[in-house]
Amino acid sequence: MTSAWGLFFSRLRPSSLALAPPLRRQLHVGQRASLTKAFSSHDVALFAELTGDTNPLHVDPAYAGATSFGAPIVHGVLINGLISAVLGTQMPGPGCVFLYQEIRFPAPLFVGEEVLAEAEVQKIKMSFALIGVMCSAKDKVVMEGEVMVMMPEKKQQQEG
Secondary structure, three states: OOOHHHHHHOOOOHHHHOOOOOEEEOOOOOOEEEEEEEOOHHHHHHHHHHHOOOOHHHHOHHHHHOOOOOOOEOOHHHHHHHHHHHHHHOOOOOOOEEEEEEEEOOOOOEOOOEEEEEEEEEEEEOOEEEEEEEEEEOOEEEEEEEEEEEOOHHHEEEOO
16 A cells, blocks of 8 residues: 555656745644543534535434444544644644545544544654644544644744
């Protein structure tokens, strides 16, 4: 299997990799950021209305109650939105560009459960960062994976 780095960099042309002065990074491997949130049934209903994803597994307690889940579950993409919030507001922060993601949803997140969204820098190459992500609730992982972002220019100061 080709790595995320290989897939991304294989698409770059040599001319797009022009030599530049060395960078001093404000972001470093091992750096972490997180946030917590509990999604209400109102949050889930608003997301369903905005996106058109009105799957009754998310918005209809009677329907969801008759499934193996037993209750409504939060949309996976809504959970993933917390990672976007961590990356766009904390680390790397405003101006970062989300380029790639690979995520899994090993367990459901139920409406009302508090979820912890965490991100940790795994690797930095040029102006790109590979970041491990995980969302957990209680003792279960509800989302995990990795994302690649292009760091904002202010996170890459020229050495002077």
